[in-house]
Amino acid sequence: MSAPLPTSDFRLPTPRTYAILGTGALGGFYGARLQQAGCEVHFLLRSDYEQVQQHGLVVESIDGDFTLPQVKAYRTVQEMPTCDVVVVALKTTQNHLLPELLPPIVKPTGVVLVLQNGWGIETQVAELVGSDRVMGGLCFLCSNKVGPGHIRHLDYGQITLADYAADYAPCGITDRLKQIASDFEQAGIAIELAEDLLIARWKKLMWNIPFNGLSVVLNATTDAMMAHPQTRSLAKSLMQEVQAGCTACARFLSGSDRSISSDFIDTMLDYTAKMKPYRTSMKIDYDAGQPLEVEAIVGNPLRMAQQAGLELPQMTMLYQQLTFLAAQQSS
Numbered sequence: 001m002s003a004p005l006p007t008s009d010f011r012l013p014t015p016r017t018y019a020i021l022g023t024g025a026l027g028g029f030y031g032a033r034l035q036q037a038g039c040e041v042h043f044l045l046r047s048d049y050e051q052v053q054q055h056g057l058v059v060e061s062i063d064g065d066f067t068l069p070q071v072k073a074y075r076t077v078q079e080m081p082t083c084d085v086v087v088v089a090l091k092t093t094q095n096h097l098l099p100e101l102l103p104p105i106v107k108p109t110g111v112v113l114v115l116q117n118g119w120g121i122e123t124q125v126a127e128l129v130g131s132d133r134v135m136g137g138l139c140f141l142c143s144n145k146v147g148p149g150h151i152r153h154l155d156y157g158q159i160t161l162a163d164y165a166a167d168y169a170p171c172g173i174t175d176r177l178k179q180i181a182s183d184f185e186q187a188g189i190a191i192e193l194a195e196d197l198l199i200a201r202w203k204k205l206m207w208n209i210p211f212n213g214l215s216v217v218l219n220a221t222t223d224a225m226m227a228h229p230q231t232r233s234l235a236k237s238l239m240q241e242v243q244a245g246c247t248a249c250a251r252f253l254s255g256s257d258r259s260i261s262s263d264f265i266d267t268m269l270d271y272t273a274k275m276k277p278y279r280t281s282m283k284i285d286y287d288a289g290q291p292l293e294v295e296a297i298v299g300n301p302l303r304m305a306q307q308a309g310l311e312l313p314q315m316t317m318l319y320q321q322l323t324f325l326a327a328q329q330s331s
């Protein structure tokens with residue numbers, strides 16, 4: 001049964017303009033691909049501004065390298081035009097800036113598309129722009145920013161897109177979701193449309209929580225963790241906790257029985273076993289001495305489950321270990 005469409009299923013104009021908040025590994029890659037496909041894209045930058053303003057964006061990609069010698073680059077949102085789709089591609093550790101970054105650039109009829117990892121971000125954005133103007137995307141992408149304005153796309157790239165409604169109520173496949181999907185597909189990005197953003201987000205967390213977290217705590221890449229029976233078993237136990245957290249969250253927020261099937265756990269384990277040896281984004285950040293996205297990826301889901309009356313002991317221990325390591329790193 002398809003879910004009821006939200007009252008907010010207003011269509012977006014054609015063509016749609018895009019703003020990229022955070023022109024890094026993810027925002028720089030997808031934004032460049034959208035521009036390459038003909039979309040009008042405006043890039044917000046920080047330390048890379050001068051380089052990108054003068055020399056554009058360089059993208060090395062398994063799908064073919066390309067350079068955009070000229071892009072619409074900005075240092076502040078005040079310089080940017082309002083856009084139809086504002087893509088949030090900052091690290092979530094920068095989300096305290098969203099109250100100042102978002103309002104000036106979202107058109108009155110525009111939407112905000114959250115492409116970050118983690119839980120609860122759409123709700124934070126909805127408080128800024130209204131719950132009828134938020135959408136989410138889960139990016140299965142392996143990409144790094146290797147230099148100012150220089151992106152290296154290593155693997156994958158597909159995005160699961162879903163619309164948002166208050167309390168993560170299922171929205172079904174809305175017209176505006178299809179419009180944005182068509183822009184990304186025109187840019188050669190594989191898109192999956194999901195009726196239920198809550199399920200889609202917890203499915204991504206089923207990968208991010210064990211593998212981003214354990215890669216830091218155990219100082220290991222994904223292949224090494226999958227090759228050892230004990231760490232494979234630990235990853236599966238964490239996935240089972242995420243599965244329980246998802247069910248409790250759905251019941252708490254909307255009184256509904258929505259859950260992730262146990263088959264999906266085996267699918268994710270098989271998927272990871274087949275991945276090229278991969279240093280997760282959290283491990284890359286840890287090794288580089290950068291802030292870790294612990295709160296969005298582990299803390300928020302843990303607190304959501306606890307709010308729903310469910311304790312998750314292994315996720316709790318992982319959170320304690322990661323927050324300790326993050327504190328040691330910054331001391």
Ligand SMILES: NC(=O)C1=CN([C@@H]2O[C@H](COP(=O)(O)OP(=O)(O)OC[C@H]3O[C@@H](n4cnc5c(N)ncnc54)[C@H](OP(=O)(O)O)[C@@H]3O)[C@@H](O)[C@H]2O)C=CC1
Nearest residue numbers: 022023024025026045046047089090116117141142143145
């Ligand atoms: N990389 C990947 O393959 C994947 C990433 N993700 C998720 O996507 C999100 C983004 O990650 P990722 O792209 O890897 O991160 P990056 O650090 O590569 O990109 C973030 C960009 O935001 C910029 N930035 C930071 N603060 C500001 C600011 N105040 N104004 C303007 N720009 C700013 C940074 O610039 P500066 O250099 O100045 O700090 C940086 O270029 C995260 O939630 C991550 O978990 C999800 C799936 C895969």
Ligand SMILES: CC(C)(CO)C(=O)C(=O)O
Nearest residue numbers: 139140141142207280281
């Ligand atoms: C699943 C994966 C590895 C790629 O999308 C990811 O989410 C990350 O590196 O943060």
